[in-house]
Amino acid sequence: MLGTGVSAATTGDLVAGLAQRVTAFSPQVVSIMLGTNDVATPGIGPAVFRANLVKLVKAVRRLPGGAIPLLQTPNPIDVSRWPERSALGDYARIMREVAEERKVVLVDHHAHWTESYGGGVPLDLLGDGLHPNQRGHLFLAHKMIRDLRLFDPRSRVCSLRTPDSADPRDGLSAPTSG
Numbered sequence: 001m002l003g004t005g006v007s008a009a010t011t012g013d014l015v016a017g018l019a020q021r022v023t024a025f026s027p028q029v030v031s032i033m034l035g036t037n038d039v040a041t042p043g044i045g046p047a048v049f050r051a052n053l054v055k056l057v058k059a060v061r062r063l064p065g066g067a068i069p070l071l072q073t074p075n076p077i078d079v080s081r082w083p084e085r086s087a088l089g090d091y092a093r094i095m096r097e098v099a100e101e102r103k104v105v106l107v108d109h110h111a112h113w114t115e116s117y118g119g120g121v122p123l124d125l126l127g128d129g130l131h132p133n134q135r136g137h138l139f140l141a142h143k144m145i146r147d148l149r150l151f152d153p154r155s156r157v158c159s160l161r162t163p164d165s166a167d168p169r170d171g172l173s174a175p176t177s178g
Helices: 011-016 046-061 088-102 109-116 134-147
Strands: 029-032 068-072 105-107
Touching: 011 046, 029 046, 046 068, 046 088, 068 088, 088 105, 088 109, 105 134, 109 134
Parallel strands: 029 068, 068 105
Antiparallel strands: none
């Protein structure tokens, strides 16, 4: 696994930099988790975001070896601290729609986080109200592992815990269906 994410990057940045950030590594799977910066970037509204996601999915599928695109919705955020990103839920919805329309595997972190926390934003999973903290990253990883049906409780990765991850909402102690 190789992470080529860039701080403050948008879907437009990834479309423009796909050769350097993705193609150069001959990937078999390409995980795309964007939207948090797009929602706050002038000139990237919902229509541009959707069009860029579709371009990315098509480009990944055209890679040699037929790489598999994997879309991941962004985690929800504290909009009281980041009001310019208040429409992030709409961008997560667009990602869901593109995944369905294009038959792409989707890991829906946005819905999982809010559903796991009774519809609210899980502030205890965010370091600054925007970026996941240590526990938030573990929550993301375990959701992805479960959704991809790779969960194995004997695995060192699947059994990882943070010192404060005893919260039953983590859902980390047993695999979920679906």
